[in-house]
Amino acid sequence: xxxxxxxxxxxxxxxxxxxxxxxxxxxxxxxxxxxxxxxxxxxxxxxxxxxxxxxxxxxxxxxxxxxxxxxxxxxxxxxxxxxxxxxxxxxxxxxxxxxxxxx
Numbered sequence: 339x340x341x342x343x344x345x346x347x348x349x350x351x352x353x354x355x356x357x358x359x360x361x362x363x364x365x366x367x368x369x370x371x372x373x374x375x376x377x378x379x380x381x382x383x384x385x386x387x388x389x390x391x392x393x394x395x396x397x398x399x400x401x402x403x404x405x406x407x408x409x410x411x412x413x414x415x416x417x418x419x420x421x422x423x424x425x426x427x428x429x430x431x432x433x434x435x436x437x438x439x440x441x
Contacts, residue, residue: 343376344369399433407434 347369348355348362355365369375388394404410410433419425 341376402433404434407432409434 342350344366345362348365351365355361360368366375399410399412402410411430412433413428413430415426415428417424418427
């Protein structure tokens with residue numbers, strides 16, 4: 339079975355493997371040595387296209403020395419939806435607070 343994971347394979351073959359003195363870790367090493375481990379799917383998809391034809395704004399806050407609250411705000415937009423239900427999340431935070439923004 340091409341999509342059977344190593345843990346499930348070990349569980350199914352546990353009785354036969356114990357006769358051969360092959361434990362879970364040894365089975366994993368054997369499968370890895372023979373390139374039989376399943377490569378995990380990428381858990382994300384890239385949504386940022388920094389090479390677009392539209393104008394990109396410069397980061398004006400990176401050179402500022404922020405000394406008091408409410409003197410500067412930073413924002414970001416990120417994609418949180420699915421292809422069937424596209425959604426975007428816009429965040430605006432105070433740049434003074436070290437906990438909320440990491441510049």
